[in-house]
Amino acid sequence: MPDHAALNRATLIDTTKCIGCRSCQVSCKAWNDLPGVTTQAPAAGMGFQEPRLLSSKTYVVITDKLVGDPESSEGFRQIFAKRQCMHCEEPACASACPVTALHKLDDGPVVYSK
Amino acid sequence: MNNHWVDLKNSKVFLIEGSNAAENHVMSMKWIRKAQENGAIIIHVDPRYTRTSAAADIYARIRAGADIAFLGAVINYILEHKLYDEPYVKLHTNALMLAHQEFGFEDGVFSGYDEATRHYEIASWGYQLDGNRKPKKTKSLDDPHCVFAQLKKHYSRYTLEMGSQISGIPVETIKKIADTLVNNKPGTVMYALGMTQHTVGVQNIRCYGVLQLLLGNIGVPGGGVNALRGEPNVQGACDMAVLNGYLPGYLSYPAHNEPTLEAWTKNYGTFRAKFLVNNMKAWFGDNATAENDFGYAWLPKRSLKLNHTVYGFFESAYKGDLKMLYVIGQNPMVTNANLSLTFEGMSKLETLVVHELWETETASFWHRPGVDPKTIQTEVFLLPAAYFMEKDGTITGSGRMVQWRYKAVNPPGEAKSDLEILDTLFHKVRDLYKDSIDPKDQPIKAAVWNYPKEGMSEAVLKEIGGFDLKTGLPVNGIADLQADGSTSSGAWIYAGLFKGGKNLTKRRDSKTDPSGLGIYPGFAWTWPGNMHILYNRASCDEKGQPFDPKHKLVWWDAEAKKWTGFDTPDVPVPTDGPDTPNGQRAFRMNGEGVGRLLAASYKDYDPKAANKELPRDSSYVPKDGPMPEFYEPVESPTHNALHPEVKNNPCLKYPRVKGMQPIGTKEEFPYVLMTSSLAEHWCAGSTTRNVPWLSELFPEPVVELPEKLAKQLGIQTGDMVKVHSARGGITVKAEVTRRMQALQINGHEVTTVWMPYNWGFKGLNTGPSTNYITIDATDPGAGTQETKACLVNVTRVEGGNRA
Numbered sequence: 051m052p053d054h055a056a057l058n059r060a061t062l063i064d065t066t067k068c069i070g071c072r073s074c075q076v077s078c079k080a081w082n083d084l085p086g087v088t089t090q091a092p093a094a095g096m097g098f099q100e101p102r103l104l105s106s107k108t109y110v111v112i113t114d115k116l117v118g119d120p121e122s123s124e125g126f127r128q129i130f131a132k133r134q135c136m137h138c139e140e141p142a143c144a145s146a147c148p149v150t151a152l153h154k155l156d157d158g159p160v161v162y163s164k
Numbered sequence: 165m166n167n168h169w170v171d172l173k174n175s176k177v178f179l180i181e182g183s184n185a186a187e188n189h190v191m192s193m194k195w196i197r198k199a200q201e202n203g204a205i206i207i208h209v210d211p212r213y214t215r216t217s218a219a220a221d222i223y224a225r226i227r228a229g230a231d232i233a234f235l236g237a238v239i240n241y242i243l244e245h246k247l248y249d250e251p252y253v254k255l256h257t258n259a260l261m262l263a264h265q266e267f268g269f270e271d272g273v274f275s276g277y278d279e280a281t282r283h284y285e286i287a288s289w290g291y292q293l294d295g296n297r298k299p300k301k302t303k304s305l306d307d308p309h310c311v312f313a314q315l316k317k318h319y320s321r322y323t324l325e326m327g328s329q330i331s332g333i334p335v336e337t338i339k340k341i342a343d344t345l346v347n348n349k350p351g352t353v354m355y356a357l358g359m360t361q362h363t364v365g366v367q368n369i370r371c372y373g374v375l376q377l378l379l380g381n382i383g384v385p386g387g388g389v390n391a392l393r394g395e396p397n398v399q400g401a402c403d404m405a406v407l408n409g410y411l412p413g414y415l416s417y418p419a420h421n422e423p424t425l426e427a428w429t430k431n432y433g434t435f436r437a438k439f440l441v442n443n444m445k446a447w448f449g450d451n452a453t454a455e456n457d458f459g460y461a462w463l464p465k466r467s468l469k470l471n472h473t474v475y476g477f478f479e480s481a482y483k484g485d486l487k488m489l490y491v492i493g494q495n496p497m498v499t500n501a502n503l504s505l506t507f508e509g510m511s512k513l514e515t516l517v518v519h520e521l522w523e524t525e526t527a528s529f530w531h532r533p534g535v536d537p538k539t540i541q542t543e544v545f546l547l548p549a550a551y552f553m554e555k556d557g558t559i560t561g562s563g564r565m566v567q568w569r570y571k572a573v574n575p576p577g578e579a580k581s582d583l584e585i586l587d588t589l590f591h592k593v594r595d596l597y598k599d600s601i602d603p604k605d606q607p608i609k610a611a612v613w614n615y616p617k618e619g620m621s622e623a624v625l626k627e628i629g630g631f632d633l634k635t636g637l638p639v640n641g642i643a644d645l646q647a648d649g650s651t652s653s654g655a656w657i658y659a660g661l662f663k664g665g666k667n668l669t670k671r672r673d674s675k676t677d678p679s680g681l682g683i684y685p686g687f688a689w690t691w692p693g694n695m696h697i698l699y700n701r702a703s704c705d706e707k708g709q710p711f712d713p714k715h716k717l718v719w720w721d722a723e724a725k726k727w728t729g730f731d732t733p734d735v736p737v738p739t740d741g742p743d744t745p746n747g748q749r750a751f752r753m754n755g756e757g758v759g760r761l762l763a764a765s766y767k768d769y770d771p772k773a774a775n776k777e778l779p780r781d782s783s784y785v786p787k788d789g790p791m792p793e794f795y796e797p798v799e800s801p802t803h804n805a806l807h808p809e810v811k812n813n814p815c816l817k818y819p820r821v822k823g824m825q826p827i828g829t830k831e832e833f834p835y836v837l838m839t840s841s842l843a844e845h846w847c848a849g850s851t852t853r854n855v856p857w858l859s860e861l862f863p864e865p866v867v868e869l870p871e872k873l874a875k876q877l878g879i880q881t882g883d884m885v886k887v888h889s890a891r892g893g894i895t896v897k898a899e900v901t902r903r904m905q906a907l908q909i910n911g912h913e914v915t916t917v918w919m920p921y922n923w924g925f926k927g928l929n930t931g932p933s934t935n936y937i938t939i940d941a942t943d944p945g946a947g948t949q950e951t952k953a954c955l956v957n958v959t960r961v962e963g964g965n966r967a
Contacts, residue, residue, distance in 0.1 A: 089863045
C-alpha cells in the first residue's frame with residue numbers, strides 16, 4: 051500500500067437510499083461546467099440510464115437495473131447505483147493505459163492528461 | 165398539505181397513492197427516508213411501478229381510475245372490524261349527528277338526483293336539526309339514523325373481494341394495507357395529480373378525508389391528507405385565486421344569482437363575508453363603504469351556466485364567444501388534454517397575449533408543424549417575462565409556508581417581472597378608461613393601485629397581509645380583521661404576515677425547534693397565523709389535553725386559561741376553553757366545527773345573531789355526492805361492477821362539444837393509457853427541455869409497455885410504435901418493461917401503458933405531444949381533466965427505427 055493511503059479521505063455513498071433522481075448527475079455537470087450530450091432513449095435493460103456511459107463529458111452516471119427478487123410482490127426490485135471514478139488506491143485503469151494518460155496523484159485523486 | 169414537508173419525518177406509515185413522490189417531489193424523500201430509518205412503512209399504490217415503488221415497502225398495482233373501489237374496501241374493512249379510533253371519531257367528526265331521513269343511495273345515485281340535468285338537489289344530504297337549527301346528535305355509533313350508520317351502510321358494498329375485482333389489487337394486499345394503516349400511527353397520506361386527474365377527482369380525495377378521520381390521523385404530527393403541489397408556487401397561486409371559482413383565501417367567487425353582499429352572505433355566511441369585506445377594502449380602499457356594499461357590485465359576477473375552466477375557455481373560443489386570451493406561465497398547447505380542440509379554439513381567437521420566458525408552443529401555435537400560418541388570423545403578442553431568480557417576492561410551498569426570495573440577477577434584455585408587466589398594463593388600461601362613465605369600467609377606476617416602483621412586491625405583500633385602516637399599521641392576524649370596513653386584507657388567510665411591522669416571510673431561524681417535531685416557528689411564515697399543522701385541536705381530547713402525551717402539539721392550559729403549545733393552536737378563540745362550544749370546534753372551517761364523514765349540506769346559524777336569516781357559516785358540499793362512490797372512467801375497459809346501469813359519474817357532462825370530443829370503445833381501443841410528468845422534465849417542459857443537462861437524461865417521449873403485450877404485438881424496446889385514441893395519435897419509441905403489468909379486472913385481463921406528456925415542437929429538445937391522445941372529460945366539481953385514464957390502441961410502425 052502506498053504511503054499516501056493514510057492521508058486519503060473517502061466518500062461513502064449509501065446507494066440503498068438512492069431514489070434514482072439523478073440530481074447528482076446534473077449538479078456534477080453544473081459544477082464542472084460539462085456540456086449536455088446527445089442521448090437516445092431507450093435501450094433494453096438500461097432503464098432510465100442516460101447517458102449510457104461515463105466519458106470526458108460525463109463524470110457521473112446513475113445506473114438503473116431491474117433485478118429478480120422472488121420475495122418482492124412484483125418478482126423484481128429496481129436498483130440504482132452511482133458510477134463515477136472511484137479514485138482507487140491502485141487504479142487498474144492507470145496501469146492498463148498504453149499511453150500513460152491516467153495518473154494517481156499523491157493526495158488521492160486519479161486524473162487524466164487531456 | 166394539512167401538515168408540512170418536514171413533518172413527514174414524524175409518520176409511522178405512508179400511504180402514497182396518486183403520487184410518484186420520488187420522481188416528482190424528490191425532496192419529500194429526504195424526510196420519508198428519515199421516517200423509514202425510524203421504522204416507518206411506505207405503501208405505494210400506483211398502476212405503474214415507479215422510482216417511488218422502488219423505495220416502498222409495500223407496492224400495490226392498481227388499475228388507473230379504480231382508487232375509490234380500493235379505498236372504499238379499506239374503509240369498509242376498518243368499519244366492519246371496528247378498527248377506527250372511536251374516541252376521535254365520536255368527538256371530532258359528525259359520526260354521531262343524525263342524517264336527514266330522506267338521505268339515501270340507490271341504484272348508483274344518491275337521493276335528489278335529476279337525470280335530465282345530471283344534477284343533484286342536495287336538501288336531503290343534510291341533518292335532522294333541532295330548534296336552534298343545529299344538527300341533532302345521538303350518543304351511540306350504533307344508532308341507525310346517525311352519519312356513522314350511513315357511512316357503514318354505504319361502504320358495506322365495498323367488500324375486499326369487490327375492491328379487488330375492480331381495482332386489480334389482490335384481496336390479501338388490500339387487507340395487509342388496511343392492517344398496516346391501522347397498526348401504525350400516526351400515518352400520512354400523500355397524493356398528487358394521480359388522484360385528481362379523474363372524473364371522480366374530488367371524491368378520490370374525499371376518500372382520504374374519511375379514511376384519515378376514521379384513523380384519527382388529522383391534526384396530529386405525522387398525519388394529515390397531504391397534497392403535493394407540482395409547481396413551486398402553485399399553492400400561492402391557488403391561495404391568491406388562480407382557481408376560477410374562488411376569490412383570494414378560497415372565498416367563493418360571486419355568481420350571477422348573488423347580486424348583493426347579502427345574497428352572497430346568505431349562501432356563505434357572515435364568518436366569510438367579513439373576509440370578503442376586507443378583500444374589497446384592499447382593492448377599493450376608501451371607495452369601499454358600508455353604503456355601497458364595500459364595492460360588491462363592482463366585482464364581475466360569474467355565470468353559473470358557463471364553464472370558466474381552461475377547458476371552457478377554448479370551447480368558448482371554438483364557438484367564437486371568446487375573442488382574446490391572456491396566458492401567463494402556462495403552456496396549454498402542450499398541457500391541455502385533447503390538444504386538437506385546444507388548437508382549433510386558439511386558432512379562432514382574435515388576439516392572444518403570452519407572457520412567458522420562452523416562445524412556447526402556445527405562443528407559436530400559429531406556425532406549428534403541418535399548419536399554414538396564412539390560415540390563422542390571430543394576432544399574437546409575446547411579452548418577455550423574468551425567471552424566478554430575476555425577481556423578488558414570495559413563494560408559498562405545499563406546506564403553506566410563505567418564503568421571501570431575493571432577486572439574484574437582472575432579467576435579460578427587455579424581460580420584466582410579472583408584477584412590473586401587470587402594473588404597467590393596469591395603469592395603461594386605467595388611463596384609457598379615465599373618461600368612461602360606463603358602469604362596467606368603474607371597478608378599474610375605483611381600484612386602489614399605487615405601488616411604488618422600488619419595493620413593489622413587498623408593498624403588494626403588505627397589502628395582502630392587511631392593515632388596520634385607523635392606524636395605518638399592519639394587522640397582527642386574522643383575529644384583528646373587522647367586518648365594518650376598518651381593516652383590510654388582500655387574502656385573509658395571509659393576515660398577519662407583517663405582524664409587528666416586520667416581513668415575517670424573511671425569517672430564517674432553522675435552528676430553534678422546541679417541539680422536536682420539525683416545526684421551526686421562526687423560519688419564514690406559514691398560513692394561517694404561522695400554523696404548521698391544521699386542525700391541531702383534534703390532537704386533544706374533550707378536555708383539551710393531548711390524546712398522545714408523548715407527542716404533544718397543542719393543549720388547553722387551564723391555569724393560564726388559554727390554548728397553547730408548540731404550534732399555533734387551531735381554535736376559533738384562543739381563550740375559549742374546552743367547556744365552551746368554540747373549544748370543541750377542531751374543524752372550525754366547517755359549519756359543524758367537526759370533521760365530516762358525510763359532506764352534508766349544512767348552514768350554521770348563530771342563535772344570538774341580529775339577522776336570523778344570515779348563517780354564520782355554510783359547509784362545502786361536493787356537487788357529485790356527500791360520500792365517495794366508485795364510477796368508471798369515461799373511457800373504461802370494463803363495466804361498473806357495483807351498478808352496471810350507472811357506469812360513469814352521474815354529474816359528468818361529456819362530450820361538451822359535439823364532434824370534437826369522441827369517446828372510444830374498448831373494442832377499438834383495448835388498452836388503458838395513463839400519462840404523467842417526469843423527474844427530469846417539468847410540466848410542458850418549456851424550461852426543462854431547454855436545459856441540455858436535463859434533456860440528456862430524458863431525450864424524448866416513450867411509451868412504456870408490459871412484456872406480455874410487447875410480445876403479442878412484436879414490439880421490442882426502441883421500436884417506433886403508434887399510440888392512438890379516438891381523438892388522435894402520435895408515434896414514439898417503445899420501452900418494454902417489467903415495471904408495467906396487466907391486471908385481472910372483473911374477470912378479464914386489462915393492460916395499461918404509460919406515456920410522459922412533457923414534449924412539444926418548440927425548444928432545444930422537441931417531440932410529439934401526448935395530449936393529442938388524452939381525453940378532456942373533466943371532474944364535475946374541480947374541472948380537472950381525466951388524463952390518468954383513457955383508452956388507446958398500440959401498433960408497431962413498420963420500418964420504424966430501432967435504437
